[in-house]
Amino acid sequence: MTDSFIQNLFADRIGGSQYGKSTAIYKFEKIKRAKRAALAANPGAEIIDMGVGEPDEMAFPEVVEQLHKEALQPENRGYADNGDSGLKQAAVRYLDKVCGVKGINPETEVLHSIGSKAALSILPGAFINPGDYVLMTTPGYPVFGTHSKYYGGLVHNLPLTEANNFLPDLDSVPKDILAKTKVLVLNYPNNPTGASATPDFFTKVVEFAKKNGVVVVHDAAYAALVFEGKPLSFLSTPGAKDVGVELHSTSKSFNMTGWRCGFVVGNELLVKAYGDLKDNTDSGQFLAIQHAAAYCFDHPEITEKIAGKYSRRMDALVKVLRDARFNARKPKGSFFLYVKAPRAAVKKSGARIDFKSAEEISQWLITEKLISTVPWDDAGAYLRFSVTFLAKDQTDEKRVLDEIGSRLNDVRFEF
Ligand SMILES: Cc1ncc(COP(=O)(O)O)c(C=O)c1O
Numbered sequence: 001m002t003d004s005f006i007q008n009l010f011a012d013r014i015g016g017s018q019y020g021k022s023t024a025i026y027k028f029e030k031i032k033r034a035k036r037a038a039l040a041a042n043p044g045a046e047i048i049d050m051g052v053g054e055p056d057e058m059a060f061p062e063v064v065e066q067l068h069k070e071a072l073q074p075e076n077r078g079y080a081d082n083g084d085s086g087l088k089q090a091a092v093r094y095l096d097k098v099c100g101v102k103g104i105n106p107e108t109e110v111l112h113s114i115g116s117k118a119a120l121s122i123l124p125g126a127f128i129n130p131g132d133y134v135l136m137t138t139p140g141y142p143v144f145g146t147h148s149k150y151y152g153g154l155v156h157n158l159p160l161t162e163a164n165n166f167l168p169d170l171d172s173v174p175k176d177i178l179a180k181t182k183v184l185v186l187n188y189p190n191n192p193t194g195a196s197a198t199p200d201f202f203t204k205v206v207e208f209a210k211k212n213g214v215v216v217v218h219d220a221a222y223a224a225l226v227f228e229g230k231p232l233s234f235l236s237t238p239g240a241k242d243v244g245v246e247l248h249s250t251s252k253s254f255n256m257t258g259w260r261c262g263f264v265v266g267n268e269l270l271v272k273a274y275g276d277l278k279d280n281t282d283s284g285q286f287l288a289i290q291h292a293a294a295y296c297f298d299h300p301e302i303t304e305k306i307a308g309k310y311s312r313r314m315d316a317l318v319k320v321l322r323d324a325r326f327n328a329r330k331p332k333g334s335f336f337l338y339v340k341a342p343r344a345a346v347k348k349s350g351a352r353i354d355f356k357s358a359e360e361i362s363q364w365l366i367t368e369k370l371i372s373t374v375p376w377d378d379a380g381a382y383l384r385f386s387v388t389f390l391a392k393d394q395t396d397e398k399r400v401l402d403e404i405g406s407r408l409n410d411v412r413f414e415f
Contacts, residue, residue, distance in 0.1 A: 013150045027359065031374065034366040042370060048404055050385040051372040053191070055255040055335075060302050063254065066295040070288035080284030082275050083112045090294035091248070091263045098224060098300045099233035108268045109241075111275050112293075114285045115260040116221045116249040119274065120144045122281055123217060123245075123264075124183075126273040128153035133181040135214070137168050139192050139378040144185045144217065156181070159379035162340075166195030170208045178212055186234070187219040189226070192376055192384040193338045194331030196226070202237040209243035215270065216244030221262075224253045224303040226333035227311040235266055245270045252335070253303040254296045261285050261293040310335045313387035316401045321385070324408040327415070335388050341381040342413035357381055369407045 003017075010019040025033070035047055058064070070076055088106040095101040104110060113119035120143040128134065130152030136145045138157040145155040156177050158168035173181065186205065188197035209216050218234035223246075226232075234246050249262030264274050284290075296302060314330050317337055321328035326339045341358040355361040358375035362383060365371045374384040391397035 027375065030359070031362070031366070031372060034363050035372055038366050038370055041367075045370055046403070047366075047370045047372060048389060048400060048407075049372045050387075050389055050404075051374045052386050052388050053374075054257040054388060055252060055306070056388045056390050057255050057306075059254060059256045059259065062299075063256070063292050063296055063302070067288055067292040070291040071286075073288070076287035076291070080112075080287045080290060082279060083284055083290055084287060086287075087112050087261075087263060087290040087294045087297070090297040091265060094248075094297035094300065095233060095235065095265065099231050099236055101233050101235045104235070104265060105268070109271055110263055110265045111271050111278070112285055112290055113247065113249070113262045113264055113278075114282055115251060116219055116247040116262050117143055118260070118282065119247050119262065119264050120185075120217075120219065121147045122277050123274055124148040124151055124153065125277045126270070127182045127215065131180060133177055135168075135173060135181055135184040137186065137190070139376040139382075140185075141187060141191050141219065141221075144183070144219075148183075154180075157378075160190065160193055160195070161379055166190060166193040166338075167197065167201050170204065181212065181214050183215045183217060184209065185217045185219065187221065188232070189222040189331065189333035190336075191222065191334065192336050192374065192382075194334045194336040195338075196332040197232060197234075199232065199237065202232070202234050202240065205234070206237050206239040206243055210239065214243070216240070218244060218246045220246050221249045222252050222334040223248060224300060225307045225310060225335065227307060227314065227330070228332060231333075241266055243267065245274070250293045250296050253306070254293075255306060256293070256296070259289055259293070261289050307333075310387050313389075313397060313401070316398070317385060317387055317404075320401050320405040320408075323405060325413050325415070335386055337385040337387065338376075338382050339385065340415055341375065341383050342415050344414040345411040346414065347411055355381075358383055371404060371407060 008017045010016055088110040091110045092104045092106045095104055124144055124147040128148045128151040132153045134145055134148045134153055134155050136155050136157055137160050160166040205216060224231045234240050245264050245266035247264055250256040264271060318328045318330045328339045341361050343355055345353045357377045358381035359377060362373050362375035365373055376382045389400055391400050
């Protein structure tokens with residue numbers, strides 16, 4: 001088939017005239033294919049999916065009820081644009097009650113988002129000219145960096161390593177790059193490492209931002225999913241509002257990934273710039289959804305219940321993996337357990353399977369053990385297990401976790 005003229009019109013940022021022709025298969029597609037192949041090879045078998053990056057349950061019934069009620073209101077029907085004050089005020093109450101952040105002005109320092117992903121794709125437009133740098137943590141959620149590159153920007157990756165408790169080493173940024181850096185993007189509790197920030201680290205971030213004239217974007221998508229203590233907001237750090245914004249979302253904290261609603265909060269000028277770009281990007285989230293989200297932010301006990309479930313599952317998963325010799329340690333939040341990938345599995349017969357990367361063991365786990373995980377080879381070889389696996393009830397949850405244990409116990413892993 002000859003190429004359509006369209007093929008020659010694609011922008012360089014998506015591959016130019018070569019767009020769609022690459023035969024490279026990306027990580028998540030490889031996982032999908034391996035799952036399909038494992039199912040085909042083992043008809044009727046149960047694949048245990050520990051790779052899912054979103055909640056396994058629906059939004060709570062009272063939230064669905066709110067949506068229904070709000071959807072019936074004629075005044076909610078139209079373009080929401082940058083939103084009314086309902087969600088903004090609930091966001092301010094939430095930050096105060098849940099994170100102890102005071103003094104946020106709901107009219108000038110908060111604006112809704114159609115999910116944090118949308119906000120992360122909009123915000124680079126406010127800063128990035130060709131040649132400007134963004135500091136991103138790796139492994140991580142790449143959306144801000146991807147859009148920065150679309151604008152001709154460059155990404156400097158800061159590795160998250162176990163030795164640094166998965167916090168970036170801000171002093172490691174070379175001087176010439178720092179001089180061209182406009183934004184530092186952080187995410188705690190972190191996807192995929194499950195690590196949490198500390199007040200001391202955030203204090204250092206504010207100092208770094210002020211000293212070097214860098215804006216901070218803190219993606220707090222998992223902020224309230226903590227297993228002990230109170231959620232830590234970047235904005236609770238003295239001076240944080242001078243340098244940055246924080247992104248909150250109903251997706252993970254309230255089982256509402258498909259609803260697409262969150263908020264951007266913090267520095268007034270940054271929120272204004274986000275709002276101006278957003279105005280030219282979307283027409284706002286349906287007000288009924290915004291109002292249901294506002295209900296959620298006034299009911300943080302919903303998140304506490306969800307976090308309680310993840311905490312219980314995490315305890316059990318840590319035990320199962322430790323029994324299989326993984327160095328698993330319960331994180332303080334999120335739903336991710338990030339463990340060092342084994343270098344080899346030795347069968348009882350003595351047969352040995354070597355793994356050169358996390359991707360190799362992840363493929364082996366799907367193919368041989370019908371357990372799906374997400375591999376990360378960006379800063380060391382690690383596997384991410386998510387406790388959002390499907391289970392009908394607590395008995396079934398225990399069965400699934402025991403099943404993982406029994407599938408792993410006929411080999412000895414070497415690290
Ligand atoms: C770190 C991180 N940020 C943002 C998102 C997207 O959140 P939202 O559903 O609010 O767009 C995700 C989703 O996986 C995530 O892991």
